[in-house]
Amino acid sequence: MAASADADFKTRLQNWIPKLVLSPSLAMMLVFVYGFILFSVYLSFTDSRILPTFGWVGWENYDKLWRLSHWETSLINMGIFAGLYIVICTCIGLGLAIFLDQKIRGEGLLRPIYLYPMALSFIVTGTAWKWFLDPGIGLENVMHTWGWTSFEFDWIKNRDYAIYTVVLAAVWQTSGFVMAMFLAGLRGIDNEILRAAQMDGASNWNLYRRIIIPQLRPAFLSAFVILSHLAIKTFDLVIALTGGGPGRATELPATFMYSYTFTRNQMGIGAASATIMLMTIAAIMIPYLYAELREKR
Amino acid sequence: MGFLDIDNATKSYGSVEVLHKVDISVQEGEFLVLVGPSGCGKSTLLNMIAGLEEITSGEIRIKDQVMNGVHPSNRNIAMVFQSYALYPNMTVGQNITFGLEMHGVPKPEREKAMAEVAKLLQIEQLLDRKPGQLSGGQRQRVAMGRALVREPDVFLFDEPLSNLDAKLRVDMRTEIKKLHQNLGTTIVYVTHDQIEAMTLSSRIAVMNGGYVQQLGTPQEIYDTPANIFVATFMGSPAMNVLPAKVVMLNGRPHAEVALFDGSMAQLPFSQDNLSHWDGRDILLGIRPETITDMDGADRKSSNIATMTNRIVVTEPAGSDTFVSMQLGGRDVIARMRSDAEVAPGQDFTFAVNMEKAVAFDPETENRIQG
Amino acid sequence: MSQASQDTAIRTGRVARTLIYLVLLLFALFYLLPLYVMLVNSVKPLEEITGGGMMNLPQVFTLEPWFKAWSSAQIGVDPTGLKPYFWNSIKMVVPAVIVSTVLGALNGYVLTKWRFKYDTILFGLMLFACFIPFQIVLIPMARMLGIIGLAGTTWGLALVHVVYGIGFTTLYFRNYYAVFPTELIRAAQIDGAGFFQIFWRILLPSSGPIAVVSIIWQFTNIWNDFLFGASFADANSQPMTVALNNLVQSSTGVKEYNVHFAGAILAAMPTLLVYIVAGRYFVRGLMAGSVKG
Numbered sequence: 001m002a003a004s005a006d007a008d009f010k011t012r013l014q015n016w017i018p019k020l021v022l023s024p025s026l027a028m029m030l031v032f033v034y035g036f037i038l039f040s041v042y043l044s045f046t047d048s049r050i051l052p053t054f055g056w057v058g059w060e061n062y063d064k065l066w067r068l069s070h071w072e073t074s075l076i077n078m079g080i081f082a083g084l085y086i087v088i089c090t091c092i093g094l095g096l097a098i099f100l101d102q103k104i105r106g107e108g109l110l111r112p113i114y115l116y117p118m119a120l121s122f123i124v125t126g127t128a129w130k131w132f133l134d135p136g137i138g139l140e141n142v143m144h145t146w147g148w149t150s151f152e153f154d155w156i157k158n159r160d161y162a163i164y165t166v167v168l169a170a171v172w173q174t175s176g177f178v179m180a181m182f183l184a185g186l187r188g189i190d191n192e193i194l195r196a197a198q199m200d201g202a203s204n205w206n207l208y209r210r211i212i213i214p215q216l217r218p219a220f221l222s223a224f225v226i227l228s229h230l231a232i233k234t235f236d237l238v239i240a241l242t243g244g245g246p247g248r249a250t251e252l253p254a255t256f257m258y259s260y261t262f263t264r265n266q267m268g269i270g271a272a273s274a275t276i277m278l279m280t281i282a283a284i285m286i287p288y289l290y291a292e293l294r295e296k297r
Numbered sequence: 298m299g300f301l302d303i304d305n306a307t308k309s310y311g312s313v314e315v316l317h318k319v320d321i322s323v324q325e326g327e328f329l330v331l332v333g334p335s336g337c338g339k340s341t342l343l344n345m346i347a348g349l350e351e352i353t354s355g356e357i358r359i360k361d362q363v364m365n366g367v368h369p370s371n372r373n374i375a376m377v378f379q380s381y382a383l384y385p386n387m388t389v390g391q392n393i394t395f396g397l398e399m400h401g402v403p404k405p406e407r408e409k410a411m412a413e414v415a416k417l418l419q420i421e422q423l424l425d426r427k428p429g430q431l432s433g434g435q436r437q438r439v440a441m442g443r444a445l446v447r448e449p450d451v452f453l454f455d456e457p458l459s460n461l462d463a464k465l466r467v468d469m470r471t472e473i474k475k476l477h478q479n480l481g482t483t484i485v486y487v488t489h490d491q492i493e494a495m496t497l498s499s500r501i502a503v504m505n506g507g508y509v510q511q512l513g514t515p516q517e518i519y520d521t522p523a524n525i526f527v528a529t530f531m532g533s534p535a536m537n538v539l540p541a542k543v544v545m546l547n548g549r550p551h552a553e554v555a556l557f558d559g560s561m562a563q564l565p566f567s568q569d570n571l572s573h574w575d576g577r578d579i580l581l582g583i584r585p586e587t588i589t590d591m592d593g594a595d596r597k598s599s600n601i602a603t604m605t606n607r608i609v610v611t612e613p614a615g616s617d618t619f620v621s622m623q624l625g626g627r628d629v630i631a632r633m634r635s636d637a638e639v640a641p642g643q644d645f646t647f648a649v650n651m652e653k654a655v656a657f658d659p660e661t662e663n664r665i666q667g
Numbered sequence: 668m669s670q671a672s673q674d675t676a677i678r679t680g681r682v683a684r685t686l687i688y689l690v691l692l693l694f695a696l697f698y699l700l701p702l703y704v705m706l707v708n709s710v711k712p713l714e715e716i717t718g719g720g721m722m723n724l725p726q727v728f729t730l731e732p733w734f735k736a737w738s739s740a741q742i743g744v745d746p747t748g749l750k751p752y753f754w755n756s757i758k759m760v761v762p763a764v765i766v767s768t769v770l771g772a773l774n775g776y777v778l779t780k781w782r783f784k785y786d787t788i789l790f791g792l793m794l795f796a797c798f799i800p801f802q803i804v805l806i807p808m809a810r811m812l813g814i815i816g817l818a819g820t821t822w823g824l825a826l827v828h829v830v831y832g833i834g835f836t837t838l839y840f841r842n843y844y845a846v847f848p849t850e851l852i853r854a855a856q857i858d859g860a861g862f863f864q865i866f867w868r869i870l871l872p873s874s875g876p877i878a879v880v881s882i883i884w885q886f887t888n889i890w891n892d893f894l895f896g897a898s899f900a901d902a903n904s905q906p907m908t909v910a911l912n913n914l915v916q917s918s919t920g921v922k923e924y925n926v927h928f929a930g931a932i933l934a935a936m937p938t939l940l941v942y943i944v945a946g947r948y949f950v951r952g953l954m955a956g957s958v959k960g
Contacts, residue, residue: 007366017862018781032830033796036807099687113695119942121891123908127931128701229798236893257802274802285798370859382854386872396858
């Protein structure tokens, strides 16, 4: 209802209050999100070091950034990490959801067990897995004391494999959550369709492959969006699990940005890397949000 | 000037006009029903009267006060919603008195008003319950109680019976009619159900595509529909509309229609002015109940025509038997007494009450005025 | 028997079912293992851990590591334990959760029941803000906190969490209120209730389930945050997660694994408790919130 010129006081008041109520949030969002984004993007074109300065340097920071082997490592790691993390979480989540959907006795007990890691801080997860995977006191040691002396599992200390331990811990933390999303999707499927398919003689395998999984499209999409943005944001887990090491073997863009900005005093380059992270997420999120909000109208 | 005036009311969303220059004047104590298929604009019009939707142009007046831009709560109206819209967290009593509370009526008066309304609607024993614990019919009563307690100038009903099962709907219909008769309130009532419209209203506005197709008493609407839309929308089963040709026989206009075998039957019109249409094609409108057997024909009618046609299907429905046949190349339904002796495949002599027949211009689909 | 499988309509053979149970149990083990390791090792003396046998139950049971982690472990420069940081987190989380939830509820109410031109675009902007990598706002936010005098304070952190939490709380309440019958709002308008009266008397009493979701979500996210805490807090206002990381990563002295584990459980305790108490509602609401967008 827009107020017309001849509206009475109450109508006009009732037209303004909603906008007034929304405005603090709106103002905060415009300043703290979009204003800050513009500021950071601007900084990425300046010669900022310890503190923001405003000497314009054009694309220099981006130039430098792309020539840093450090950045390249973090991008390669990101590719490995995000790819495996998304695929494995989706597979485990879907698998567990399908299995749990078979009228499992004790579902009420299993579900919270699968889900609880989601309630933990990545710092806690990192701490736990760090010691669990430590060859000195963790799994390897346990296997040795149990008599399997040739067992070797030192990935967390190994430059080539350390990134996979990050994947492992991240999967541990979020796959239960993905399971819950798929389970909700499965429970939402009309049973009559399944009965009809069974009447048509579809085997369980075909039932899932041809009828059920295609209907989970929205759950797949949501899982992908949530997992990919979590992957790009992954920061605390690496800090707690490997500290970015050994060496720089598990550096990700998020940790790269942090160390360049706050410990190496290369704010311009840090801002440039943050801008690239934002663009990547935007490329995934904007089409998704657009589609979601479109169909609601 | 009426009690509630809708004057050239138009509603647009952006560039799309959904309601076109509606003009209705409602008298005090009148029961106006807005009826039409979904999307015809009837609910939009009701919401505009309530002040829930803004009026794009034109005016709405209640008791000569212009209501444009007046807040819904300041219009002295009350509304009964399709979903009843009872506040789920409040008891029935609180639901009924919420409006009074918002208008600053002191508690003792609210209690008194609530007691009166509860007694009137026989819901006294429900006052402490929550809406979730009530049956559909009880919720309906509470929703009406909430409207009544305000003693508004105009009651607005938005499809209030459509969520009830068939039997309850008939009971509540009677109840609403009784209430209107006893209280003499002014009511604007929206429904898509033409039977509700016929039974409840003192006047009906039939709407379609954002236009008021016809405004009149139930009898006018039924007997002299303004156009084919009104003719077929009101009445069940719908009025038969079939191609016919006007021919002059013995100085009188007749409708010439094709029977099942292609031979022609001539049915005399009661309206003489149709002689202007001599030789031209029209669409003939005949209500099913005006096609009967000879014994069932209306004895008061001065114009009963007969024709012999083949019966295709018979559908006994208890009180009546519906008979279908081919007439003018269309499927035509006749409504006969249940004891009429009819069988599929039989050639039967029908009596057609031509006094009630109407003719439409096939181009404009409007009724040819008598 | 055909009645028994009403729910899923899928039937599986005996062998398949055994396999399914096996897989489900193995995964349960996988999820429980780290928690088990932390728990058993947090009540062992240090020698027992360094001697191997991470999976073994303690031979000597001791709560000493817990007390140490809580009140005397070396964190940063002072041997304060995690206690002061725990309270820092509480002081940051409580106001941030309350404010962001209230704002989210009001925003959701406006965006669904008082719609205006471009409201969907506004909501889209808010929603996108949930997903930005927070690295992009770190630098200007640090400046801003300095300018408004909240740098290195718990209030500053609370403000940061309110700002970046509103998107999610708005999303939850908007989706919830979107299916709340609009006729109720109209009825209340005709009854003469104003904007806040409708919110307070009609909408809020029915908002319990989504408020639980919003509160749990915000509580978990803010409690578990590390990035903002590490970036904007000083030594006196650090939240629990940052302190825990300092404890675990400290390079001086002997690594007291048992104390680390006890500390980690202490840091996880509040969110785990919330999850155990109200997790069911959370998942249910989250599904309605995030899957349906």
